[in-house]
Amino acid sequence: MSRTYLNADLHCHSVVSDGTLTPEQLAERAAARGVELWALTDHDEVGGQHRAAAAANAAGLDYLTGTEISVSFAGHTVHIVGLGFDADDAALSQGLYDTRNGRGPRAREMAQQLEQAGIAGAYEGALRHAGNPELISRTHFARYLVETGVCSDTYDVFRHYLTEGKPGYVPHTWARLRDAVSWIVNAGGLAVIAHPARYDFSANEEYALFSEFKQLGGRGVEVITGSHRPHEYLSYADLAREFDLAASRGSDFHSPDESQVDLGQLPYLPASLTPVWDLLQDRIQRA
Template sequence: MNSVIDLHCHTTASDGSLSPSALVERALERGIKTLAITDHDTLEGFRQARAVAAENDLTLIPGIELSCVWGGATIHIVGLNMDVDSPAMKEAEAVQLKARQERCVIIAERLSKKLNQDVSIEEVRQYAGSDIVGRPHFARYLVDKGWVPSMQVAFNKYLGAGKPGDVKTSWPELAQVVRWIVEAGGTAVMAHAHLYKMTRTKLRACMADFVEAGGTAMEVAYGQMDNNQRGQMATLAKDLELMGSCGSDFHGPNRFGLDLGVMPDFPKDIVPVWTQWQ
């Protein structure tokens, strides 16, 4: 279905392909009424988009998607409706930026060695709309340099899982990330829990720690999740008395038909997270 509420999407401030203003324009075209830009580890997308959103009567919720670790696995926590200028959020952005910068240096060094070419971090940075540089930016750089024929090949050969550019980042623990969001007055949302390769028992243990840290919501209607996955997430939310959130996780035009607002029906027996600010 096409929802008029989308609380998970990305811009060029992290790894999306549309600028913050272009994303707002697309949201308006698609009839979105409430939007949260949740770029990875930065609020820059929200900051750049809020003026154009206000001019067009689009309700733009402050958002961010923070990376963290739990039990050795990388987990993503979405923060919604927090004070973007709070000390907690400033600390979160600074810590995550430092981790990403350190990772960038290692990726560049590994790619330089593997390709026998001088991979310039400064040039790669130009592909990012902020200081948040990720593997998609390296992939675009490799394509433009003519070292690989496509983004897909860049990931298959050099940047995907287990490849030289797949560098593990020193992310903070899950509890720390949730604490930042809560201290900033926001709502911590477990992002796309159905995608983590965990047993049901391990996922419940992860969710229990998330709740103990102060998490109060999880995504129950997400992008192209199927009905079985939606049912599992809705059951988990009910069992843990969590609110539900929804989002497309749109990164830009793609061949899969995923666009802003595209997601399953929101489960009727879950309290929506947006009831807190409506």
């Protein structure tokens, strides 16, 4: 499985965080769309890992454990994906619990701001969309605003609400980059910078992120992802080479109705890059 031309999808979300499908449904969908190696990467949570691994095995998929950790860096929220770790590692589980623990108070403050903007019942409405109340997020609020007709779709929500300078936006301090990378590495996994083009970084800030990440033991970056455009594939392939990072590939799939890219539908990694799965051969749970 060392080839770059592998249909690996190593970034997606289930109802355990802010997706709309169960781990079992995601495994079936991935298999139906030709995925060969799959990882479920719920936000700040590993509660769906054993279900996902069993479902992957039943569907004939090779599987890597995964999570996506929210990190505060240079005044921005950055996401670090962990792959191939021990899903029962106590330090990782505690760190993720501490990271998501602040979401509840943040959600209530978001609801208060939306109420001041004339949108009532947002907290209760968002909670109905949250499969895991500990992980209530902007995505769940967005679904409520679409459900009630305030906005036409989730993209419209983020144009008018829930982002900086708009009603409902509440900043949150997440884990430190150092902590996120160490939790993953100490649990036997590999840390990956998720969808780097999404962050509104200056060139210097981005260079600082990659430099510190590599110094802390991070070893990968998402090059091919549903959040990147084709020219960004090339930019982050170049950065992977510059920082000697392995390359990852993932759709960032959340929902059949919301996601721009479906499971397994991305271009392959460039052949000149080292795939993350080359470094995780002994961590892959074989079908």
